[in-house]
Amino acid sequence: MILEFIFYDFEKAGWFEGGQIMKILAVVGSPRRNGNTHIVVRKIAEGAKAKGAAVKEIFLGDLTIAECDGCQCCWEAERCSKDDDMQQVYEQIIGSDGFIFGTPVYWYGPTALMKAFVDRFVYFNCEKNRKKIRGKKAVLAVPFEEEDEQTARLVEEFFDKSLNYLEMAVSGKVLVPGVGKKGDVLKKKDKLDEAFGLGSALVTQIELGHGR
Numbered sequence: 001m002i003l004e005f006i007f008y009d010f011e012k013a014g015w016f017e018g019g020q021i022m023k024i025l026a027v028v029g030s031p032r033r034n035g036n037t038h039i040v041v042r043k044i045a046e047g048a049k050a051k052g053a054a055v056k057e058i059f060l061g062d063l064t065i066a067e068c069d070g071c072q073c074c075w076e077a078e079r080c081s082k083d084d085d086m087q088q089v090y091e092q093i094i095g096s097d098g099f100i101f102g103t104p105v106y107w108y109g110p111t112a113l114m115k116a117f118v119d120r121f122v123y124f125n126c127e128k129n130r131k132k133i134r135g136k137k138a139v140l141a142v143p144f145e146e147e148d149e150q151t152a153r154l155v156e157e158f159f160d161k162s163l164n165y166l167e168m169a170v171s172g173k174v175l176v177p178g179v180g181k182k183g184d185v186l187k188k189k190d191k192l193d194e195a196f197g198l199g200s201a202l203v204t205q206i207e208l209g210h211g212r
Ligand SMILES: Cc1cc2nc3c(=O)[nH]c(=O)nc-3n(C[C@H](O)[C@H](O)[C@H](O)COP(=O)(O)O)c2cc1C
Pocket: 030, 031, 032, 034, 035, 036, 037, 038, 104, 105, 106, 107, 108, 109, 143, 144, 145, 146, 147, 151, 179, 180, 181, 182, 183
């Protein structure tokens, strides 16, 4: 079981305040529950938890996240104009120290679920909201069917450039080629070990950044 809800207050829809527990938000962008992305994200989460972090997982397929239509209300008012689940997710993002973003390759890009989620980061693209996310680190989990690692190039660039633009950083990635069927990744022990290590490394990098 990867979720540690003890640090998450569902009624207030926010992280439990107090203490020095590092908070990591794990975002599963595949619509396939318990599929390859979900498994790798969970492994990264295990690595983070082994280093003492609390991890909250969200499965984008469970949520209603409308596409950003560029109204730019979020740059004027405090709030995004879309009254959907992203309102709660914004709070989770703001309250987190770091992120795990997982998406399979879908036609050489991220899934539509992940693209809609990241599009909504336009909220953070103004000075007022930028400070809520500036400097935060993320790691990526990207499985795909083809054997050539270049298959994930556009997904890598999508995250690298978008997060860099937002003054965040991708601090590590685990790419998993050669996995097509649900659960194929379970045969790739080396990749699961790499994922675990990535989660632990994320916590260390965030600690160093905080001067802890
Ligand atoms: C709509 C769709 C598009 C896909 N496009 C690609 C692709 O361009 N290249 C590739 O290697 N795999 C592609 N795949 C295969 C998935 O990346 C692969 O099955 C992955 O393991 C799915 O991860 P999941 O189990 O987390 O959903 C595609 C799968 C779907 C359903």
